Structure formats: C-alpha cells, structure tokens
Amino acid sequence: MKNTPVTIKDIARSLNISISTVSRALRGMPEIHPDTRSAVVRLAEELDYQPNQLAKNLAKSRTRTIGVIVPNLSYYYFSAMLNSIEESALQAGYSVLVCQTNESYLREITNIQNLMRSQVEGFIISLSRDTDNYEHVERLARKNIPLVLFDRYAESIDVSKVIVDNKAAAFKATEHLIENGCQRIGFLAGPSQLLLSNQRVAGYREALAKHGLSVGDQYVVHCDYTQENTIMQTLTLMSLPQPPDGVVMISDRVAYPAMYAMNQKGLRIPQDVAVVSFNNEPVSAFFSPALSSVSQPIQDMGAETVRLLLKQLDATEETVVPRETKVMETQLIVRASSLRAAVR
Incomplete structure (x- = not known):
C-alpha cells in the first residue's frame, strides 16, 4: 500500500497526460476537454488526492513564516527547543509564529486553525498532554502541508519526526x-x-x-x-x-x-x-x-526539525518528500x- 501522498504527477502518469493538463483540469480551466477533466477529477477522487492548499494560496506571495505549536513555554525543554528552532529558521530566511496549547487538545486544534489563517508555510508541532485524537494533524498531512512533529508524537501519524529513543x-x-x-x-x-x-x-x-x-x-x-x-x-x-x-x-x-x-x-x-x-x-x-x-541534544534537535521542514518547503507541489524519523542520542x-x- 502506498503511504506517500498522491500528487498530480501520479494522476498524470496514470492517465498518460501532462502534469500541466492535470493541474488545469483540477482548476476547471475551460481549455481542457470535458472528458479529460472528468477523467482527472474522477481519478483524483479515487486516489484521495489532496492539493497542497498552502502552496496554492502562497503561489504568488510567500509569507516565509513557520508555525510552531508547543505544550507550554514554561517547560524548559520547549523554550530551549523554540530558541533552536527560531535560530535555524532565521538563518534560512524564515520567521516563526508560536502558539501554546497549555496541554489542551481543543486549544491545539484552535492553534492550527489560527496559524492557517495567518498563512504559515509549514508546521512544527509537539502534541499536547490531552491529545488522543490525531485527525487535525493527519488532515495537515493529507493536504501535503509541510509538517514535522518533535518530542511528543503519535506513531500512527505518517509525517517526519525528530525524537529520542x-x-x-x-x-x-x-x-x-x-x-x-x-x-x-x-x-x-x-x-x-x-x-x-x-x-x-x-x-x-x-x-x-x-x-x-x-x-x-x-x-x-x-x-x-x-x-x-x-x-x-x-x-x-x-x-x-x-x-x-x-x-x-x-x-x-x-x-x-x-x-x-x-x-x-x-x-x-x-x-x-x-x-x-x-x-x-x-x-x-x-x-x-x-x-x-x-x-x-536540544540545539541539534531544533536544527534537525527545521532541516526536515525546509526539505518539504523547498519541494515543488509535484515532488514527494519521503517521511523521515530522526532519532537523536541522549546522555x-x-x-x-x-x-x-x-x-x-
């Protein structure tokens, strides 16, 4: 079973047509023949294709902003991680918007919604203590929105992660x-x-x-x-x-x-x-x-988290970026x- 998200490149290959034709068909462009458009839309539904909404919104004007969600910045670990993440992001030309869940599942959902409205280009998240339903995070993954989890994660969520053993x-x-x-x-x-x-x-x-x-x-x-x-x-x-x-x-x-x-x-x-x-x-x-x-190794973990996110941010919409789990050493x-x- 394929675990990576379906792209318009996959649809184009299956129908033996160009990527640009698939893209125009999905956007309902009038120059595409109705039969071709119907075939593209039908296959996209069958394959559960999820367009990268952030990429579409930011095609003309990128915000170069990353959304970071942590349980609580009063915890030393998370404040130190944020320092490392922000430093690495700034070196890459990105700024950071930070939200705290205060260990609340519902607040975690709200944070994601607010950061989406702020048009962040990707997410770095550590799950809250109370989170036991992961649909809101899995939805980001299905939409191919760049995402990395760190420290607190769920094994069932198929995204890149930075963790320790x-x-x-x-x-x-x-x-x-x-x-x-x-x-x-x-x-x-x-x-x-x-x-x-x-x-x-x-x-x-x-x-x-x-x-x-x-x-x-x-x-x-x-x-x-x-x-x-x-x-x-x-x-x-x-x-x-x-x-x-x-x-x-x-x-x-x-x-x-x-x-x-x-x-x-x-x-x-x-x-x-x-x-x-x-x-x-x-x-x-x-x-x-x-x-x-x-x-x-908090400094290295923060830098690695940003590196994995940048790989997704720098990829084109048609590129499938492999999920990576980076396990860091402890002492x-x-x-x-x-x-x-x-x-x-």
Missing part, C-alpha cells in the same frame, strides 16, 4: 540506579495516554527484567505534570509498605516537587531514595542534591541524587 534512555537511567544498589525502583510517570511516558516506562521495566528485579504495578504512578498532583502521587508512592529505594522521574519539572515531597516526608536523597530524571534542565546542577538527569548526566552507593 525514550525506551533506551529510561533503560540506562534505571540500570544506573540498579548499579548503585537500588532494589525496589519506582517510576513517577506522566499521563497514562502519553506515548513518550509509556516508552520510558517500557525501558524501566526492561531494565528491571534484565537484572532479575520484580516490583508490582503500584510502583509505577502517573502524574499530570502539575506540582500539586506530582506531590500527591509522590507521597502515594513513598507510602507503600515497602517504599522504593530509587525512583525514575518522567522529567526534571516533575522531579523538583517530587524531591520536595520526599524531603517533607523525612527521606534523605540519595541515602534513603535515589533519584534520576529527564531533560537535564540547567537548574538541575544547582539543586540540592544535584539532580542526575538524561540530557537531550545520562550523573550527579549526587542517584549516587546512593557512594554515601553508604
């Missing part, structure tokens, strides 16, 4: 805790429907299995990224009859209130419970104790919060 990164983080003497390791995860979080939980479980460790499902708890909910879920986890002696956190912004809750409960980090997290925010090095965290930055063996 979350499963492998979580495996490495969990194995690090095991090597530092932890036997009962918990995971403070994100929302249960979030693919990124589930991939990290899978890596955590794989590391436990490799080392012959078994913990119950109660050792994996889910939070919604808010401080209040994170504190509540942390206290639930640490109040188990046999509380974990190590915890993997879904992100640094979750780790900070979680570590606060542990301290309020009288737990020492890392002596009583070792902690490792994701994103390696700058403040992690200055936290007390300094937070071990998985670092992602575990070890600090005091996870070095439990060193303080025994």
Whole structure:
C-alpha cells in the first residue's frame, strides 16, 4: 500500500497526460476537454488526492513564516527547543509564529486553525498532554502541508519526526540506579495516554527484567505534570509498605516537587531514595542534591526539525518528500541524587 501522498504527477502518469493538463483540469480551466477533466477529477477522487492548499494560496506571495505549536513555554525543554528552532529558521530566511496549547487538545486544534489563517508555510508541532485524537494533524498531512512533529508524537501519524529513543534512555537511567544498589525502583510517570511516558516506562521495566528485579504495578504512578498532583502521587508512592529505594522521574519539572515531597516526608536523597530524571534542565546542577538527569541534544534537535521542514518547503507541489524519523542520542548526566552507593 502506498503511504506517500498522491500528487498530480501520479494522476498524470496514470492517465498518460501532462502534469500541466492535470493541474488545469483540477482548476476547471475551460481549455481542457470535458472528458479529460472528468477523467482527472474522477481519478483524483479515487486516489484521495489532496492539493497542497498552502502552496496554492502562497503561489504568488510567500509569507516565509513557520508555525510552531508547543505544550507550554514554561517547560524548559520547549523554550530551549523554540530558541533552536527560531535560530535555524532565521538563518534560512524564515520567521516563526508560536502558539501554546497549555496541554489542551481543543486549544491545539484552535492553534492550527489560527496559524492557517495567518498563512504559515509549514508546521512544527509537539502534541499536547490531552491529545488522543490525531485527525487535525493527519488532515495537515493529507493536504501535503509541510509538517514535522518533535518530542511528543503519535506513531500512527505518517509525517517526519525528530525524537529520542525514550525506551533506551529510561533503560540506562534505571540500570544506573540498579548499579548503585537500588532494589525496589519506582517510576513517577506522566499521563497514562502519553506515548513518550509509556516508552520510558517500557525501558524501566526492561531494565528491571534484565537484572532479575520484580516490583508490582503500584510502583509505577502517573502524574499530570502539575506540582500539586506530582506531590500527591509522590507521597502515594513513598507510602507503600515497602517504599522504593530509587525512583525514575518522567522529567526534571516533575522531579523538583517530587524531591520536595520526599524531603517533607523525612527521606534523605540519595541515602534513603535515589533519584534520576529527564531533560537535564540547567537548574538541575544547582539543586540540592544535584539532580542526575538524561540530557537531550536540544540545539541539534531544533536544527534537525527545521532541516526536515525546509526539505518539504523547498519541494515543488509535484515532488514527494519521503517521511523521515530522526532519532537523536541522549546522555545520562550523573550527579549526587542517584549516587546512593557512594554515601553508604
């Protein structure tokens, strides 16, 4: 089955006519014979041809503007990614319009509609926490509108993506805790429907299995990224009859209130419970104790995201640009919060 969008070149080849004839027929130009026009329209419907509406609108006057949609710019990861995206876009002669979803699916749809009205030439999107229906994003892909997803994505959406291997990164983080003497390791995860979080939980479980460790499902708890909910879920986890002696956190912004809750409960980090997290925010090095965290190459990820989008923006309407998934390398930055063996 063909996964790439149908172009007017495909229609022309099937009917053995020129691309320009197909283009004029689809636009209803009077010089095209009615039988030819009917054949073109009929085949276009059969093949589910979706014209690139943005390309048509901007044929005479390009805006050279990219729309970027992120969950929340108060998250360090997304603000840092935006800096990289904007820098790379400016170097290529494009400006950036930015919208935040505030983790709302409905607001994500509204953001796309507003950016379309602003005639952006393409989209860079990281899905919201609440997004579990992808029709609004898939519609962009069907219309051949240039689009790249990053960080948070859905495997079912056939577009270019820039991501990290979350499963492998979580495996490495969990194995690090095991090597530092932890036997009962918990995971403070994100929302249960979030693919990124589930991939990290899978890596955590794989590391436990490799080392012959078994913990119950109660050792994996889910939070919604808010401080209040994170504190509540942390206290639930640490109040188990046999509380974990190590915890993997879904992100640094979750780790900070979680570590606060542990301290309020009288737990020492890392002596009583070792902690490792994701994103390696700058403040992690200055936290007390300094937070071990998985670092992602944000600068390179932003540049790669723009590069993949530019490949689509620079292509002609008849060109099929292959979908690409770029998986970037991560690095575990070890600090005091996870070095439990060193303080025994």
